[in-house]
Amino acid sequence: MLQSVSDFLVITKRQLLQMIRIPEVLIFATIQPAMFVLLFRYVFGGAIDSGVDGGYVQLLMPGIFVQTVAFTLAATAVGLAADMQKGLIDRFRSLPISRSAVVIGRTVGDTLQNVVTLVVMGLVGFLVGWRPSSGPVKIFLGFLFLLAFGYSMSWIGVLIGLSVREERVAQNLVFMTVFPLTFLSNAFAPTTGMPKILQYFAEWNPVSTMVAACRELFGTQNVFGATANSWPSQNPILMSLIYMFLLVAVFAPISVRKYVRVSK
Amino acid sequence: MKSIVAQELVKSYGKGEVKALDGLSLEVEEGTVLGLLGPNGSGKTTTVRVLATLLTPDSGSATVAGIDVLKHPDEVRKVIGLSGQYAALDETLTGWDNLNMFGRLYHLNSAAAKKRAEELLERFSLTEAARRPIRTYSGGMRRRLDLAASLITKPKVLFLDEPTTGLDPRGRMEMWGVIDELVKGGVTLLLTTQYLEEADHLADSIAVIDTGKVIARGTADELKNQVGGERLEITVEASQIAEATRLVEQATGAKPTVDAGIRKISAPVNNGSASLIQVLRLLDDSKIHPLDIGLKRPSLDDVFISLTGHVAEVVVETEGGKNATKRK
Numbered sequence: 001m002l003q004s005v006s007d008f009l010v011i012t013k014r015q016l017l018q019m020i021r022i023p024e025v026l027i028f029a030t031i032q033p034a035m036f037v038l039l040f041r042y043v044f045g046g047a048i049d050s051g052v053d054g055g056y057v058q059l060l061m062p063g064i065f066v067q068t069v070a071f072t073l074a075a076t077a078v079g080l081a082a083d084m085q086k087g088l089i090d091r092f093r094s095l096p097i098s099r100s101a102v103v104i105g106r107t108v109g110d111t112l113q114n115v116v117t118l119v120v121m122g123l124v125g126f127l128v129g130w131r132p133s134s135g136p137v138k139i140f141l142g143f144l145f146l147l148a149f150g151y152s153m154s155w156i157g158v159l160i161g162l163s164v165r166e167e168r169v170a171q172n173l174v175f176m177t178v179f180p181l182t183f184l185s186n187a188f189a190p191t192t193g194m195p196k197i198l199q200y201f202a203e204w205n206p207v208s209t210m211v212a213a214c215r216e217l218f219g220t221q222n223v224f225g226a227t228a229n230s231w232p233s234q235n236p237i238l239m240s241l242i243y244m245f246l247l248v249a250v251f252a253p254i255s256v257r258k259y260v261r262v263s264k
Numbered sequence: 265m266k267s268i269v270a271q272e273l274v275k276s277y278g279k280g281e282v283k284a285l286d287g288l289s290l291e292v293e294e295g296t297v298l299g300l301l302g303p304n305g306s307g308k309t310t311t312v313r314v315l316a317t318l319l320t321p322d323s324g325s326a327t328v329a330g331i332d333v334l335k336h337p338d339e340v341r342k343v344i345g346l347s348g349q350y351a352a353l354d355e356t357l358t359g360w361d362n363l364n365m366f367g368r369l370y371h372l373n374s375a376a377a378k379k380r381a382e383e384l385l386e387r388f389s390l391t392e393a394a395r396r397p398i399r400t401y402s403g404g405m406r407r408r409l410d411l412a413a414s415l416i417t418k419p420k421v422l423f424l425d426e427p428t429t430g431l432d433p434r435g436r437m438e439m440w441g442v443i444d445e446l447v448k449g450g451v452t453l454l455l456t457t458q459y460l461e462e463a464d465h466l467a468d469s470i471a472v473i474d475t476g477k478v479i480a481r482g483t484a485d486e487l488k489n490q491v492g493g494e495r496l497e498i499t500v501e502a503s504q505i506a507e508a509t510r511l512v513e514q515a516t517g518a519k520p521t522v523d524a525g526i527r528k529i530s531a532p533v534n535n536g537s538a539s540l541i542q543v544l545r546l547l548d549d550s551k552i553h554p555l556d557i558g559l560k561r562p563s564l565d566d567v568f569i570s571l572t573g574h575v576a577e578v579v580v581e582t583e584g585g586k587n588a589t590k591r592k
C-alpha cells in the first residue's frame with residue numbers, strides 16, 4: 001500500500017519536474033485562460049447586461065474557472081497519448097509498480113497544474129474587478145470544488161488518452177467535445193436564449209451545475225441559470241458532487257483496466 | 265538452466281487475420297545471448313512484448329528466470345530489464361531525471377536511486393550530457409540512456425529490441441561495445457535484430473524468425489554451414505575468363521560457376537587458403553592477373569535467403585519514428 005503511494009508520487013513528481021524543465025508549457029497553459037478572462041471581460045462584458053452587483057465579471061469568473069478545469073480532461077488525454085506514442089507507457093508497464101500508479105500519478109499531477117493555473121486566473125480576475133463576496137472559507141471551498149471537478153474530468157482523459165494512443169488525435173477529439181460542452185452551459189451567457197431542447201441539455205450539463213455551484217460558493221447570484229426550475233439548477237452543489245462521484249466511480253476502474261491491458 | 269523458455273506462442277491481431285506469432289518456441293540458456301534474427305514484421309517485437317509481460321498471447325506458455333510469465337507477471341517484472349525498439353524516455357526531462365525516476369520506480373530509496381543514476385551515466389559515457397533534456401540527445405545517446413534505464417536493478421534477464429536500428433555506424437559500434445560489456449557481466453540476454461552481422465557479432469546462438477515462427481537455430485557458424493562452406497571467388501578481364509575458369513577447376517577440382525556479366529568466377533573449396541595459393545600460382549604462371557580474388561564465407565544474408573526464400577528487409581528510421589521499409 002505504502003509502496004503504491006510512493007509509486008504514484010514518483011509519476012506526479014515527474015510532471016512537476018516537466019513544468020520546471022520546460023516552463024513555457026505552464027506559462028502558455030496559464031496565459032490562455034488569462035487571455036480568456038480579459039477577452040470575455042472586455043469584449044462581451046460590455047454587451048451582456050448581467051444585472052448583478054459588480055457587473056458581468058462576477059458571473060464570468062466562475063464560468064471561466066469551470067471551463068479551464070474541464071479542460072484537465074484534455075491535458076490528461078494528450079499527456080497520456082504522448083507517453084503511449086513514445087513507448088513510455090510500455091516501459092512503465094514493464095516495471096514492478098502498482099497497476100494504478102501511472103494513471104493516478106497523472107491525474108494528481110494534472111490537478112496540481114490546475115492549482116497554479118487557478119491561482120493565476122484568480123489574480124487576473126481580481127485585477128479586472130472580480131470580487132468574491134462569500135468570505136474566505138467559502139472561497140476556499142469554491143476552489144477546492146473546482147480542483148475536484150478537474151480531477152474527476154481527468155479520469156475521462158485517461159481513458160481517451162490510452163484509447164487513441166496518438167497525441168494529435170487526442171487533442172482534436174478532446175477539443176471537439178469539451179468546447180461545445182462548456183458553451184452549451186450557463187458559463188458565459190444565460191441559457192434562456194437557447195432553443196428549448198438545448199436549454200434542457202444546458203441545465204443538466206455538469207458544466208452548468210458546476211458553474212452554478214461556484215457562483216453560489218463565491219457569493220454571486222446565478223442569473224444565467226435556471227429557466228425551468230429543474231432539480232439540478234435548484235441543487236447545483238449536490239448535483240455537481242453526484243456528477244463528480246459518478247465520473248470517478250465509472251471512469252477510474254475502466255481506465256485502470258484499460259491501462260493494464262493496453263498494448264501499443 | 266534455461267533462463268528463457270517460450271513454448272508454442274501464438275498471437276493474432278485484428279480478427280485473427282494477422283498472425284504475429286504462429287507457434288513460436290525458443291530457449292535461452294542462463295548467462296548466454298540469443299539473437300532473434302528476422303526481417304521487419306516477422307514477430308520479434310511481439311515475442312519480446314510477450315516475454316516482458318506486456319502482451320498476453322492467445323495461446324502458448326513462457327517462463328523467464330523460471331517464473332511463469334502468464335501466471336506471475338509481477339514477479340517477472342522484478343527480474344527483467346527491457347529496452348524497446350524505440351527509446352522510451354521522458355524527452356522533456358534530463359538524462360539524470362529519467363534515471364532517477366526509474367530508480368525510484370524500481371523502489372530504490374532516494375539516495376540509492378541517485379547513486380545508481382550517477383553510476384550508470386558514468387558507465388554509458390553520458391555524465392557530460394546528464395543535465396541536458398533528452399530531446400537534445402543524439403539517437404545513440406538516447407539508446408544508451410534507454411539501455412541504462414533497463415539496467416537499474418541489475419536484471420537477471422535483459423530484453424533488447426533492435427538496439428541499434430536507426431543508429432549511424434559509430435552509434436552502432438558504441439552500442440555493440442556496451443552490450444559486449446554487459447554480456448561479460450553474465451546477464452542472460454535476448455536481443456532482436458534485423459542485422460545479420462549484428463547477431464553474428466553479439467549472440468552466442470541465433471534463432472532465425474520469419475512470419476511468427478523460428479525457422480532455424482544454431483550458432484552463426486552452424487547456420488552458415490547449412491548453406492555450404494567457403495567459396496573461392498576471382499574477378500578477371502573478360503578476355504581471360506575461359507582460361508581462368510579452366511585453372512580454377514584444375515586447382516579446386518570442382519566445377520566453377522561463372523558470372524560473365526561481372527566477370528566473376530567462383531567455386532566451392534574445402535581447404536580455403538591452400539586452394540587460394542594454388543590458384544594464384546597457376547594464374548601467375550599463365551600471366552593472368554586477377555582484378556580481385558578472395559575466399560568468401562557465406563554471410564548470414566546468404567543463410568537468410570536460403571532459409572526464407574526472400575531478402576532481409578531493413579527498416580530505415582526517418583524523423584518522427586515512422587518507418588519506411590526498403591529492400592536490401
Ligand SMILES: Nc1ncnc2c1ncn2[C@@H]1O[C@H](COP(=O)(O)OP(=O)(O)O)[C@@H](O)[C@H]1O
Nearest residue numbers: 264277282284303304305306307308309310311
Ligand atoms: N498492435 C498491432 N495491431 C495489428 N497488427 C500488429 C500489431 N503489432 C504488430 N502487428 C503485426 O504483427 C506482425 C509482427 O509484428 P512485430 O512483432 O512488430 O514484428 P517485428 O518486430 O519483427 O518487426 C506484423 O505483421 C505487424 O504488422
Ligand SMILES: [Mg+2]
Nearest residue numbers: 308309310349
Ligand atoms: Mg519490431
